[in-house]
Amino acid sequence: MSAPLVTPLEIVRTRSLASLVAQEIEQLILSGQIEPGERLNEQALAARLGVSRGPVREAVRGLERSGLVVAVVNQGSYVRKISVEEALQVFDIRVALTGHAAASVAARATPELLMPLERIMQDLKAAEQADDAAAYYALNLEFHAALFEAAANPRAAQLYGALGKELHLFRRRALLQPENMRQSNVEHAAILQALRDGDSAAARTAGERHIIGGRTRFAASHPADHTRP
């Protein structure tokens, strides 16, 4: 049994070039290959990706709307330079989302509903004990996605992810240090326990604390500068 054969040509056909370019540029930004404040040269990007400037411009416009890029007329687009204040605001929004989702799940918690979270929690523990930061990082994302999934709010999950990308402009993997990993997982466990108990208030608090923890670690490692984009 072989996987369905798809020629590269067909792949190009099913998605617009602009969307592929957007994905590519986003990757360049999030991976740090293009740093915040750096300029996006349309011609260079077009040449690098083997397309004309049209799709590149469309892609950049999209990234602009999603907050990863800022555009200056007749001057070009720059990778957004997010200030500490803005990052803290974004954290605050994530606090609200996570706390609310946790409370909502706790109110309707059943073992079946929590099953995905339980499973991920197992994996998280394993990754933690193995000191596998990369795996932990991925599982962490999964955990939060599963939380919103359980809250029956995929829109919130998507938003949470978008906000995460925005934060990526700043903290290049601040979470990936072992001690942070352990602390983070203690918080995960607290959330899950509150969910099991069906304790809405506790779940909200635990959810909020978890993000506030990240926020605090972030604030501690970044002196309050006032860089404007």
Add this chain to the structure above:
Amino acid sequence: MSAPLVTPLEIVRTRSLASLVAQEIEQLILSGQIEPGERLNEQALAARLGVSRGPVREAVRGLERSGLVVAVVNQGSYVRKISVEEALQVFDIRVALTGHAAASVAARATPELLMPLERIMQDLKAAEQADDAAAYYALNLEFHAALFEAAANPRAAQLYGALGKELHLFRRRALLQPENMRQSNVEHAAILQALRDGDSAAARTAGERHIIGGRTRFAASHPADHTRP
């Protein structure tokens, strides 16, 4: 003393055409001149606005990222048709944001901090008694913006606004009925009172209730259909 003279030509120079086009199309969508599900004809839009298709395409890409438009390859872009489920999810996000902001403000409430809210509350009461739905509508937006302002989180305010636009795709001014107006203002008053008391928990509850109220009114007037975009 005359205001600085600016020729139309210079106006065009300070903002990119694409951004102006985006603003224009957004207006067309939010005002209902282009209805959800309707197709956006690039050529027609370009002709109507007196520009070429390039800026129009860039604008549409931006609107796509911000969720007002969905694009299908080789077929075109459509004004997003939001389902009841999605709308409820968006409401839920607004519940989280508002509740959190209210709690946060209550925790740091001072008369000075609340002053803008107090002022808007006065105006809201006036609009309510005058049965001036249009004014009430505008003031309502102001009230929420001021709440996030007091919470020192302009990013959340922006997000709240964006989510509001998304909801506009559905409820064409459901709020503008007199009885809803009164109910809504009772809820506003409850929020403000909790803020004055510095009661964080009560403020959160009041903030959440307010949006949940809107959500409930929405759900009541829209039978659960399952329209996919």
Add this chain to the structure above:
DNA sequence: ATGATGCAAACTGTCGACAGTCGACAAGAA
């Protein structure tokens, strides 16, 4: 030496054109 001024290269903003694709409609077969 330093600041102002003018020039040139690079890049953005915008446009028009072309090729490919999708949907509708009509014609023919079952």
Add this chain to the structure above:
DNA sequence: TTCTTGTCGACTGTCGACAGTTTGCATCAT
């Protein structure tokens, strides 16, 4: 009649080109 098939029109996706602007550099005056 109903389903299939072929064709036509409209529109999207993409590209290359041109004009206007910004920036960096060299030149010149002070």
